[in-house]
Amino acid sequence: MxxxxxxxxxxxxxxxxxxLLVLFEAPLWCTAVALGCAAWRIAVSVGWLNPPRAGSWRRLVFVTLTVACVLAVLANFRTLNGLSAGTALLVLMGALKLLESRSRRDDGIVIGVALFMLLAAVLGDQSLLRVPLYLLTVxxxxxxxxxxxxxxxxxxxxxxxxLSARALAMAAPLAAACFLLFPRVSGQFWALQRGQQATTGLSDVMAPGAIGELASEYDPAFRVRFEGSPPPRETLYFRGVVLNSFDGFTWRRARSHTWNPPPLEMLGAPVRYRVTLEPSYRPWLFALDTVARSPRRNVFLAHDRQLTAMDDIDTVTSYDAESYLRTRSTGKLSVAGHRYETRIEGEGNPRTRALALSLRAQSGSDAEYAQRVLQWFQEQRLEYTLDPGPTSVDSVDSTLFDSKRGFCAHFASAYATLMRMADVPAHVVTGYLGGEWNPAGGYLIVRQSDAHAWTEVWLDGHGWTRIDPTSVVEPERLQRGLYDLMPQSMGATAQVLRSAWISRIAHVWDSANQWWQERVVEFNARAQLSFLRNLGIDSPGWQHLGWGFAIALLTWIGWVSLTLRRSVARQxxxxxxxxxxxxxxxxxxxxxxxxxxxxxxxxxxxIGAARPDLAPAVxxxxxxxxxxxxxxxxxxxEVLELERAVRRLAA
Amino acid sequence: MTASTPNPTIGALADLDRVILGKPQAVRLALACLIARGHLLIEDVPGVGKTTLAHALAHVLGLAWQRVQFTSDLLPADIIGVSVFDASRGEFSFRKGPIFTQLLLADEVNRASPKTQSALLEAMEERQVSVDVTTYRLPDPFFVVATQNPFEQLGTFRLPESQLDRFLMRISLGYPDAQHERALLAEGDRRDLLPVMKPALSPEGVRDLQAAAQRVHVAPALLEYVQALVASTRQRTDVLLGLSPRAGQGLVRAARAWALLAGRDLVLPEDVQAVFGPVASHRLERTGGAGGADHAAFVSGILRGVPVPV
Structure with missing residues (x-):
């Protein structure tokens, strides 16, 4: 070399x-260009390749390349704004810098660009898994x-x-002080525009077989940490999307249908919990049964108690929610509400309609009818399976009378249809049921495979009542996860992850992640103030943070200068x-x-030559x-003698 | 400040100054180099007295000396010696080459092939010669004074850095000033003086001087100074390769000999500064191949950049 x-x-x-850290932020071609330039640079540095000859044409080539790169990024993203486009631009400009760097200063600029890319990587992904990579790069x-x-x-x-490890170790206290005490801006000022991402999880359209697709996904949908002990497992219905419009085949959420719901009476003590939602790239938030109020700003609580955020959830998002598991509504459903909640478009599913009418005729009240239909479901010995096969256009007829096989989505759809056909207001609710308790972290992991669909039926004197037809077809589903019921539905990865000791490790890792997410990533202005409160400050405010930070900063500067002085200063x-x-x-x-x-x-x-009179003394x-x-x-x-001789010089 | 024993170097220096006119600094450096048990490289144009200096050194120090004129067809055996078959005794016997002497003048060392150069330089380093399976020790003291002409490039083999490192010092004599040149012109060949001069020293005396130089005190503060000087050459951007620890050792050795010549039993920063140029300059290759005339300024620039310890 x-x-x-x-x-x-x-x-x-x-x-x-x-x-490589921004591999997923920047487009692949940018990464390829940058790595190519880096390889070329190393080859030139160690002498495998000849460095480019200087010349005026070179400047022209660089200008052309720079313009080309900017245009390419523009063509790719249609903008230069936002995290992805900015990162791509940074990657390309750093790569071009490599082509022309010669001096020490150029190397410094390249490292500066690298550190900026590290910042972009941190903005893009703050997961615990990435932390060691970030630290190594720094x-x-x-x-x-x-x-x-x-x-x-x-x-x-x-x-x-x-040397750098030592410097970083010395900087660590300052970083901790900045993290804990530097006054934070509420909200995410770094919430930059992101590129389109794949979506996962529940949608606002439910065709037969919809939720079955999620069954093979082992990814967590969200995690829940309860205040106090968690409610019993069979009550863990996390409501998501309420589907209120049916066309005979598909359930949808109709946005235009709103009416004033009758007043709701909350019964019993509320359940308080914190949900940490994984990015779903959809706007829905999930909460147990009846959520008391919207858990955070910019989240809309609809008349049917569905939570919808203003924007899609594209980062890990946490919110505190308060839910009542039992409610009562003694009022009447409005005429408009009754109309919307019983409407079925088209004249499909004739056999189901006939069944509904005959069963309703045998029942004295809506409640009795609802019970009778459940009983009918049980008597029919419907089969709970993830693979019910295709359905005809009359999806409900096909499920109930032909195949007699189905999944939660089929049963919920069929049940709600039976209700509506008998003029009983009903809708389908999709969400998640149950979850996996993480003993290491003391919280619930709800996975995509826990996705579920059930129905809510309006019963006069009770209000909206949750009825889960799956529970009569396959009662075990309430107590156990899908994988325990149907091990064959698990993917290979999920099978490995659920083996005994790996699942224990997975739980520990998941809880470490959760700790990181809750305590570090989401350490916001409020958490800062509560940290100060724990330090013993009664009513903490910005001033306390400012003073605390100033004191920490001065202490750190003092400590560092003392340490450096000891090691660097001459005797x-x-x-x-x-x-x-x-x-x-x-x-x-x-x-x-x-x-x-x-x-x-x-x-x-x-001195002697300049002043001969002083020569002997000097x-x-x-x-x-x-x-x-x-x-x-x-x-x-002898030292004394020297000092004396020096003093005599003065005289 | 003077050493307690009478200083035998004063006589030697006086004799040398009589032969080499107007070059007291070069003469002192040459003598200091030999007292520091180092080999000397004299780099200069022909006719300024390189050979005369070597000759005078050998005579004044009372040493046996040999001169080898290096040419491109010189073979290692021409210097070291050769095994010849002795028919009368029926066995090989080693006929020693000119290297078996106390002071070897290797004239125009860069004219020989690299193979011959390295044979010589190896002997310089080891102070012994191996032929076949037998190792012959070279006499003690053993000095090589090599000369080379820096301006003649045709048909020469430049000594590589690793070989240059074997020479403790590289000095040049330069043209004499007007007054001394006139004296030279008037008096003819200075070497004629040598036979009539009595050697000021003997091989034993040289060995004693070498031992005395070893005893000259080097204070920790001075070692700090030497270290700082050596380290500063490694941090310069205009130097391809800084001084090695071996160069640092040579610097201390040379400074000791220099202090001894000045009649002191302790080394001062001034001693280090005096020998720094001759010891360091041929070991520092500068970036961009710069060298030549501004080399002295370059070396003094290094000295200026390092404060002496107080």
Missing amino acids: IAAARPHVAATLVFAASV WGACAAIAIIAHPGDALPTRAALR RPDRIARAWLAATRKLARVAPARAADEGPIAFARR SDVAERYVRLRFGPSSSAP
Whole structure:
């Protein structure tokens, strides 16, 4: 390797590492271009390739390349704004810088760009898994800076790594102080525009078989941490989307249908819990049964108690919710509400209609009818399966009379249809049922495979009542997860993850993640103030944060300067040196001062030549000093003699 | 400040100054180099007295000396010696080459092939010669004074850095000033003086001087200074390769000898500064191949950048 290659290689490697960190933010072609440039740079640095010759054409090539890159990013994103486009631009500009970098300053710029890309990576992904990668990159970047800053390529890599580790360790307290105390802006000012992402989870359209697709997804949908003990498992119905419009085949959510719901009476004590929602790229929030109020700003609580956010959930989002598991509504459903909640478009599913009419005729009340239909479901010995096969256009007829097989979506759809056909208001609710308790973290993990659909029926005197037809077809579903019921539905990954000891590890890892998410990523202004409260400040405010941060900052600066001083500062001059320095200061009045590289005898000779009258005294001082400083031993009386001789010089 | 024993170097220096006119600094450096048990490289144009200096050194120090004129067809055996078959005794016997002497003048060392150069330089480093399976020790003291002409490039083999490192010092004599040149012109060949001069020293005397130089005190503060100087060459951007620890050791050795010549029993920063140029300059390769005339300014620039300890 060429002697001067190491700083270039170090800077380039740091850049390449940062490019890999933003692999999912920047388009693949940007990454390829950047890594190609990095490889070329390393090849040139170590001498495998010849460096480009200087010339005016080169400038032209660079300008062309720069413009081309900007245009390419514009073509890709239609904008230069936002995290993805900005990251892509940063990756490309850093890559171009590699092509023209020669000096130490260029290497510094490359590392600066790399650190900016690290920032972009942190904005893009704050998961715990990424933290070691980020730390390693920062460490490498600092080591590269140390290598570059050291003149003459004299700092070995190992020493650079040690030095930067030490510097980072010293910076850690400041980082902690900034994290805990630096006043935070509420809200996400970094909430930049993101590119389109794949969506997952429930949708607002439910065709037969819809939810079955989710059964094979082991990904968590959200996590719930309860205040106090969690409610019994069979009551863990997390409501999501309420589907209120049926066309004979598909249930949808009709947005236009709103009416004033009758007043609701909350019964019993509320359940309080915190939900941490994984990005679903859809706007729905999930909450147990009847949520008391909208859990956060910009989340809309509809008349049917569905929670909808203003924007799609594209980051991990947490909210505190308060739900009542039992409610009562003694009022009447409005005429409009009754109309909408019983409407069925078209004349499909004739056999179901006939069944509904005959069963309703046998029942005295809506409640009795609802019970009778449930009973009918039980008697029919319907089969609960994830693979019910295709249905005809009359999906409900097909489920109830032909195949007699289905999944929660089929049964919920059939039940609600039977209700509506008998003029009983009903709708389908999709959401999640149950979940997996994480004993390591003390919270519930609700996975996509826990997706479920059930119905809510309006019964006069009770209000909306949850009826889950799946519970009579397959009562086990309420107590156990889907995978326990149907192990064959598990994917290979899920099977491995659910094996005994791996699931224990997975639980610990999940709870570590959850801790990271709750305590670090979501450490916001409110958490800051509650941190201050824990420190014993009664009514904390911005001022306390400011003062706390200022004190921490000053303490840190003091500590660092003391530490550095101890390791860097030269020793204080001793008595011999002080005496000699005093002599040179005095003699600086008669002749030009002693240069830093001027030896004592040379200095004495110069003074002697300039002032022959002083020559003997000066030479005496210099020789005494030389004997003490560079001789084999020095004794206290000799030092005294020197000091005396220096004093005599003054006289 | 003077050493307690009478200083035998004063006589030697006086004799050398009589032969080499107007070059007291170069003469002192050459003598200091030998006292520091180092080999000397004299780089200069022909006719300024390189050979005369080597000759005078050998004579004044009372050493046996040999001169080898290096040419491109010189073979290693021409210097080291050769095993010849002795018919009368029926066995090989080693005929020692000119290297078996106390002071070897290797004239125009850069004219020989790299193979021959390295044979010589190896002997310089080891102070012994191996032929076949036998190792022959070279006499003690053993010095090599090599000369080379820096301006003649045709048909020469430049000594590589690793070989240059074997020479403790590189000095040049330069043209004499007007007054001394006139004296030279008037008096003819200075080497004629040598036979009539009595050697000021003997091989034993040289060995004693070398031992005395070893005893010259080096204070920790001075070692700090040497270390700082060496380290500063490694941090410069205009130097391809800084000084090695071996160069640092050579610097201390040379400074000790220099202090001894000045009659001191302790080394001063001034001593280090005096020998720094000759010890360091041929070991520092500068970036961009810069060198030549401004090399002295470059070396003094390094000295200026490092404060002497107080």
